[in-house]
Amino acid sequence: MKVSAMPMVFITSVILLLITIMVVMNVSFAWIFYLTCFGQIMVIVMVYKVLKDQYTTNKTFNDFYEDYPISEDQ
Numbered sequence: 001m002k003v004s005a006m007p008m009v010f011i012t013s014v015i016l017l018l019i020t021i022m023v024v025m026n027v028s029f030a031w032i033f034y035l036t037c038f039g040q041i042m043v044i045v046m047v048y049k050v051l052k053d054q055y056t057t058n059k060t061f062n063d064f065y066e067d068y069p070i071s072e073d074q
Contacts (some may be wrong), residue, residue: 005046005053012042 016039022032 005049007043008046008049012039012046015039015042029055 006019015035019032019035022035
């Protein structure tokens with residue numbers, strides 16, 4: 001079963017957001033340190049999974065942005 005890279009992006013974002021919340025709430029330094037180390041590993045794994053994901057599209061650079069399409073007649 002092929003798993004998309006998007007869940008990894010979500011999990012990594014939640015971990016890094018959790019670190020920020022823990023810093024503001026003055027949680028023990030040890031917890032923040034270990035979670036930060038784990039978060040850095042998760043970022044590396046996330047980047048690897050995103051780059052290795054077999055995502056394909058039929059869009060090209062001639063299509064410009066999807067929310068601002070440029071027609072061929074301009």
